[in-house]
Amino acid sequence: MHAVQMKGIVKRFADLVASDHVDFTLEKGEIHALLGENGAGKTTLMRILYGLYTADEGQILINETPVVIHSPKDAIKNGIGMVTQHFTLVPTLTVAENMVLGETAGITLNLPALEKKVAEASERFGIPVKPQALIKHLSVGERQRVEILKALYHDANVLILDEPTAVLVPQEVDMLFEALTRLQKTGLSVIFISHHLNEVMQICNQVTVLRDGKLAGTVKVADTNLKELANMMVGRENFGVKRQGQREQGKLELKIENICASDKKGLPALKDISLEVHQGEILGLAGVSGNGQTELSAVLCGMHKITSGKITAGDVDLSDADTSCVCKAGVGRIPEDRHANMVGELSVAENLVLDQLQNFVKNGILDYGKIQKNAEELIKAFNIKASAGDRVRTLSGGNMQKVMLARTLSQNPRIVIASQPTRGLDVGATDYVRTVLLEQRDRGAAVLLLSEDLEEIMALSDRIAVIYGGRIMGILPAHEATAEKLGLMMAGSAA
Ligand SMILES: Nc1ncnc2c1ncn2[C@@H]1O[C@H](COP(=O)(O)OP(=O)(O)OP(=O)(O)O)[C@@H](O)[C@H]1O
Numbered sequence: 001m002h003a004v005q006m007k008g009i010v011k012r013f014a015d016l017v018a019s020d021h022v023d024f025t026l027e028k029g030e031i032h033a034l035l036g037e038n039g040a041g042k043t044t045l046m047r048i049l050y051g052l053y054t055a056d057e058g059q060i061l062i063n064e065t066p067v068v069i070h071s072p073k074d075a076i077k078n079g080i081g082m083v084t085q086h087f088t089l090v091p092t093l094t095v096a097e098n099m100v101l102g103e104t105a106g107i108t109l110n111l112p113a114l115e116k117k118v119a120e121a122s123e124r125f126g127i128p129v130k131p132q133a134l135i136k137h138l139s140v141g142e143r144q145r146v147e148i149l150k151a152l153y154h155d156a157n158v159l160i161l162d163e164p165t166a167v168l169v170p171q172e173v174d175m176l177f178e179a180l181t182r183l184q185k186t187g188l189s190v191i192f193i194s195h196h197l198n199e200v201m202q203i204c205n206q207v208t209v210l211r212d213g214k215l216a217g218t219v220k221v222a223d224t225n226l227k228e229l230a231n232m233m234v235g236r237e238n239f240g241v242k243r244q245g246q247r248e249q250g251k252l253e254l255k256i257e258n259i260c261a262s263d264k265k266g267l268p269a270l271k272d273i274s275l276e277v278h279q280g281e282i283l284g285l286a287g288v289s290g291n292g293q294t295e296l297s298a299v300l301c302g303m304h305k306i307t308s309g310k311i312t313a314g315d316v317d318l319s320d321a322d323t324s325c326v327c328k329a330g331v332g333r334i335p336e337d338r339h340a341n342m343v344g345e346l347s348v349a350e351n352l353v354l355d356q357l358q359n360f361v362k363n364g365i366l367d368y369g370k371i372q373k374n375a376e377e378l379i380k381a382f383n384i385k386a387s388a389g390d391r392v393r394t395l396s397g398g399n400m401q402k403v404m405l406a407r408t409l410s411q412n413p414r415i416v417i418a419s420q421p422t423r424g425l426d427v428g429a430t431d432y433v434r435t436v437l438l439e440q441r442d443r444g445a446a447v448l449l450l451s452e453d454l455e456e457i458m459a460l461s462d463r464i465a466v467i468y469g470g471r472i473m474g475i476l477p478a479h480e481a482t483a484e485k486l487g488l489m490m491a492g493s494a495a
């Protein structure tokens with residue numbers, strides 16, 4: 001039985017064909033992966049199914065009956081739910097209130113009754129949520145559970161998950177997979193978007209690969225392997241970038257001395273942290289998310305104040321600096337949030353020069369010729385799938401990330417603070433970004449790499465520090481660091 005059939009789907013955005021006669025079939029009760037490079041058209045195809053975009057051509061059948069889907073309301077009526085790449089919950093409302101958002105018009109809300117219903121649903125589907133909690137107090141993983149439960153609460157038989165694991169820590173990924181395999185047995189069909197081929201191999205039954213908006217093929221997981229999938233996606237099969245050889249430690253460039261800072265709620269988040277990063281090295285900071293990395297990166301980028309301690313870049317004191325001082329001191333920032341410091345309504349070209357406009361002025365006015373030329377070079381160098389004039393808000397998630405990286409790294413900063421630089425990137429782009437970080441190191445930059453991906457930390461770092469509960473548990477040279485040792489430190493035992 002086919003839960004969903006999409007036939008000959010075409011979607012154009014001006015000259016771009018984001019979906020080019022795509023056929024996609026979802027069987028009832030299967031978990032079906034949607035794979036493809038950044039900008040291949042995965043989100044677009046799913047937005048069409050969920051009624052957020054209307055296809056220019058093609059047909060959709062649900063349970064083998066043709067349907068017309070013009071809005072998410074239509075999709076929900078047809079039993080389709082979607083958890084998007086960016087959450088849509090209202091932070092100031094509770095979990096229960098968010099469940100029924102948009103359907104309570106005219107009815108007075110009986111909150112206790114609603115909370116009871118939500119608690120029952122939570123129990124029935126095995127998705128733990130606290131009905132009375134305010135969304136703004138929840139972690140990303142908890143918010144995602146609310147989104148999933150919301151879809152199930154509205155009787156979804158088909159659940160679309162757009163890169164659900166990109167925001168989760170490994171333990172949460174396990175929980176999600178457990179829930180999905182359990183719900184699958186009750187007849188739920190799932191469309192699962194991910195850039196992680198190993199996740200796809202682990203929980204999916206079938207895989208559909210998109211390439212440049214076109215269908216590259218659909219295969220059964222049991223009949224395929226990592227190499228074949230990589231090949232279908234990008235036309236090559238070997239991935240993996242690794243640091244080569246030891247390097248002499250260069251001059252001390254970034255010095256962090258005994259810094260303390262609070263989190264957003266005013267609780268201590270960084271407790272007496274000291275780190276040194278030298279020219280020509282990558283210092284990796286490993287840790288399970290939520291152990292102070294976000295605050296540390298914000299502090300070093302001038303976006304968050306320390307309560308005590310000292311930060312020095314070269315001979316510049318950055319202890320109390322704001323973002324512009326930090327940039328002037330030669331610190332290149334790759335923030336965790338790819339939307340930070342990007343202006344969606346401005347073009348790719350404009351966003352690429354936003355923090356260095358002074359270099360693009362001629363006779364007192366902006367030199368648009370130079371801005372355009374700069375953009376064309378970076379788009380080529382970073383393989384960004386967009387044109388210089390495109391508004392940034394129309395870019396795919398991964399391409400937006402590439403614009404941010406290009407902007408920072410093209411200025412050849414002396415110090416690079418990179419937070420989760422490859423989150424959400426496809427395998428090819430991930431390799432590319434890792435190569436660029438190694439190039440920065442090799443030309444003498446001091447790189448601090450904050451990543452929850454242990455494999456990434458181990459592949460790139462010259463030395464590895466581990467953060468746990470806001471403290472540095474220890475620092476190891478790369479050749480002494482094993483996954484087991486680091487794992488123990490990440491769980492709180494000292495080196
Ligand atoms: N609203 C829009 N206006 C113009 N172009 C768009 C719009 N939405 C998507 N696109 C373009 O369509 C193409 C496919 O984008 P889509 O978001 O579907 O990619 P994706 O496969 O989900 O990529 P990622 O893995 O990076 O999330 C991209 O080139 C993107 O720039």
Ligand SMILES: [Mg+2]
Nearest residue numbers: 042043396397
């Ligand atoms: Mg996408």
